[in-house]
Amino acid sequence: QTVVTQEPSLTVSPGGTVTLTCASSTGAVTSGIYPNWFQLKPGQAPRALIYSTIKKHSWTPARFSGSLLGGKAALTLSGAQPEDEAEYYCLLYIGGAWVFGGGTKLTVL
Amino acid sequence: QVQLQESGPGLVKPSQTLSLTCTVSGDSVSSGPYYWNWIRQPAGKGLEWIGLIYTSGTTNYNPSLKSRVTISLDTSKNQFSLKLSSVTAADTAVYYCAGDFGVWGRGTTVTVSS
Numbered sequence: 001q002t003v004v005t006q007e008p009s010l011t012v013s014p015g016g017t018v019t020l021t022c023a024s025s026t027g028a029v030t031s032g033i034y035p036n037w038f039q040l041k042p043g044q045a046p047r048a049l050i051y052s053t054i055k056k057h058s059w060t061p062a063r064f065s066g067s068l069l070g071g072k073a074a075l076t077l078s079g080a081q082p083e084d085e086a087e088y089y090c091l092l093y094i095g096g097a098w099v100f101g102g103g104t105k106l107t108v109l
Numbered sequence: 110q111v112q113l114q115e116s117g118p119g120l121v122k123p124s125q126t127l128s129l130t131c132t133v134s135g136d137s138v139s140s141g142p143y144y145w146n147w148i149r150q151p152a153g154k155g156l157e158w159i160g161l162i163y164t165s166g167t168t169n170y171n172p173s174l175k176s177r178v179t180i181s182l183d184t185s186k187n188q189f190s191l192k193l194s195s196v197t198a199a200d201t202a203v204y205y206c207a208g209d210f211g212v213w214g215r216g217t218t219v220t221v222s223s
Contacts, residue, residue, distance in 0.1 A: 036210055045215045046205065057211060089156050097171060098158040
């Protein structure tokens with residue numbers, strides 16, 4: 001069974017930069033498995049941030065960007081804001097099925 | 110813009126079938142985003158993809174749930190639905206529908222309990 005691994009928790013200072021990563025147990029993450037990134041806040045609908053590795057939705061703040069980094073998918077937040085404190089999940093298409101990562105709890109402090 | 114709204118019973122008895130509906134507004138389930146998804150999140154745990162249905166009606170399910178899941182389209186009502194059979198307490202979760210993973214509903218809580 002495929003396992004997708006993310007950092008359990010990260011902390012970033014207001015205005016700072018942080019990179020979240022997403023690794024697959026099957027090997028290197030490539031654009032061919034269409035990495036997606038989502039933001040979850042309590043009581044709110046999940047918000048899609050990034051699709052197909054680097055593409056942003058029309059509502060994605062410019063401070064969020066997606067990339068591939070060292071065989072992993074990455075979500076970089078540049079200029080963190082207090083409202084960015086949330087859980088972040090990646091999603092990969094592996095072996096004909098979509099698999100979510102375990103999520104990263106991001107604290108802005 | 111596209112909006113999605115989940116609906117269905119909030120309480121299901123063990124061994125019974127969980128049935129949820131996602132009503133789509135602002136687009137057509139038969140010609141809108143390429144595929145329509147169901148995702149769930151048990152309390153205190155991460156997201157789990159349940160499955161999807163393409164506008165063509167073709168489905169793709171999470172292998173771990175495949176034997177219990179059915180997703181279908183109702184184009185007359187502009188809805189798509191989830192049925193999960195033989196539920197247990199482990200199926201207690203917030204259930205979300207999503208269009209092409211870009212637009213999500215707010216989710217609906219389903220508790221499995223007698």
